Amino acid sequence: MKMTEVSFDIETVPSTIRYYLKNATFYDSSCSDNAKTVFVKGADGAFLKISKKGSLEREYRMSNFLSTHKVAPKVFAYESDLENDYLLSEAVSGEDGTSELYIENPNKLASVFGEYLSMLHSLPTEGCPYKNRTAEELNELTNKEASLNILTEINYSAIDDVIIHGDYCLPNIIMDNFSFKGFIDLGYGGIGDRHYDIYWGIWTLNYNLKTDNYKDIFLDAYGRSKIDRDGLTYFTQLIKLCD
Known part of the structure; x- marks a missing residue:
């Protein structure tokens, strides 16, 4: 998985997501034109996926379900604004x-x-x-x-x-x-x-x-x-x- 360090303005995301991003370093790890994915390197590693509004709800719900069976990363937060969905999940090792x-x-x-x-x-x-x-x-x-x-x-x-x-x-x-x-x-x-x-x-x-x-x-x-x-x-x- 290729990652490139990038600047990221945390004020552009909903406040509940922003909480997890303070004092972190950010790396672009996007592999699709349909979504932007950022690795959040902080006290706990996480991935933030950003895509058009409504497009990440299904991934959020399935990730939540499968994380209860310990086969998918835990979801920290899922929020939407007028334009985008924001899905923040733990980064598993590997x-x-x-x-x-x-x-x-x-x-x-x-x-x-x-x-x-x-x-x-x-x-x-x-x-x-x-x-x-x-x-x-x-x-x-x-x-x-x-x-x-x-x-x-x-x-x-x-x-x-x-x-x-x-x-x-x-x-x-x-x-x-x-x-x-x-x-x-x-x-x-x-x-x-x-x-x-x-x-x-x-x-x-x-x-x-x-x-x-x-x-x-x-x-x-x-x-x-x-x-x-x-x-x-x-x-x-x-x-x-x-x-």
Whole structure:
């Protein structure tokens, strides 16, 4: 995770957020055009994410939920003003899955990446604030009858029965020497079908490792008995249709 020290005017954020920023040093760690992310180096490390109003509520609620299961950073504060949302979360120790240490050990990376996804999918769903992720995805296709026909041709009925990350990619898992520390960027999470995350896990290993040679290690570590081939085909097509 690249960080560049920057100046930051704490008077530009809501007062409840400002409280945590006093006497801190700031580093830009943004990795998306949709949000600005600042590492706050003070007595306790934190990350401040700033994005347009209403865009971070889901991430706040999912992070709050998953932090109770100790798999996501604790949320210190969530506030909005007329233009923006502000989400301040603890900084867990470690590096994301794209760090050099992990990329240079692809076999182990693919294995633990599968294990940690299986762990996420084994969490209890009670209390999760978002319960119908597949329906949300399908709603994007309501005006695309031809696209929906493609899905009905696949012999699979999606089952929203596990907690999914929603963007299960290597930058969104934090580890310390391969030891799990937390999931981040949870704004697409909720109760969904496991094959949605499995698809993205395969995609990110292929993208970040520049090869699909580690797909089988990932799937073996996740647990082949829990994977339906038609389910993976279904979500592969669904994701491609939504793009």
